[in-house]
Amino acid sequence: xxxxxxxxxxxxxxxxxxxxxxxxxxxxxxxxxxxxxxxxxxxxxxxxxxxxxxxxxxxxxxxxxxxxxxxxxxxxxxxxxxxxxxxxxxxxxxxxxxxxxxxxxxxxxxxxxxxxxxxxxxxxxxxxxxxxxxxxxxxxxxxxxxxxxxxxxxxxxxxxxxxxxxxxxxxxx
Ligand code: S3P
Numbered sequence: 001x002x003x004x005x006x007x008x009x010x011x012x013x014x015x016x017x018x019x020x021x022x023x024x025x026x027x028x029x030x031x032x033x034x035x036x037x038x039x040x041x042x043x044x045x046x047x048x049x050x051x052x053x054x055x056x057x058x059x060x061x062x063x064x065x066x067x068x069x070x071x072x073x074x075x076x077x078x079x080x081x082x083x084x085x086x087x088x089x090x091x092x093x094x095x096x097x098x099x100x101x102x103x104x105x106x107x108x109x110x111x112x113x114x115x116x117x118x119x120x121x122x123x124x125x126x127x128x129x130x131x132x133x134x135x136x137x138x139x140x141x142x143x144x145x146x147x148x149x150x151x152x153x154x155x156x157x158x159x160x161x162x163x164x165x166x167x168x169x170x171x172x173x
Pocket of ligand 1: 008081
């Protein structure tokens with residue numbers, strides 16, 4: 001069995017994924033790192049030099065490659081946009097994958113993302129926290145259509161990484 005975590009930037013997919021993999025004794029794959037390794041470039045550099053369309057094409061290609069590779073006992077933290085382009089959601093909803101949506105509120109996401117915005121090409125130009133909050137609200141609403149197709153959803157506000165991972169483990173067995 002494999003677990004794919006989906007959700008907006010800043011929802012904790014990587015930190016929860018790492019903790020979850022440890023608890024389950026599964027391997028952990030951070031899909032952004034996977035793309036960076038394949039492309040030999042940072043995500044921000046790919047966006048800057050080649051543009052978002054190029055990134056989305058590669059994201060789909062590598063998701064297909066990863067998901068077709070007879071995966072077993074893996075926890076994969078996807079990128080925030082991964083389920084929302086092409087037919088990526090169909091790969092994530094494959095039979096050998098449990099898809100989990102980490103559902104974080106707009107307010108919590110905005111707080112977390114404001115300090116980290118320079119690393120994230122889609123939000124690096126937001127000029128104030130209020131503008132960022134409006135952007136996140138609209139963007140999350142659009143992406144909700146994909147995120148809400150996950151087989152399980154966990155609310156994350158006010159919970160530690162450890163608590164979320166424990167809650168997930170408790171529903172798996
Ligand atoms: C993106 C999220 C990022 C990364 C890229 C695009 C998105 O991943 O894949 O910057 O479209 O939401 P994280 O969710 O890990 O920040």
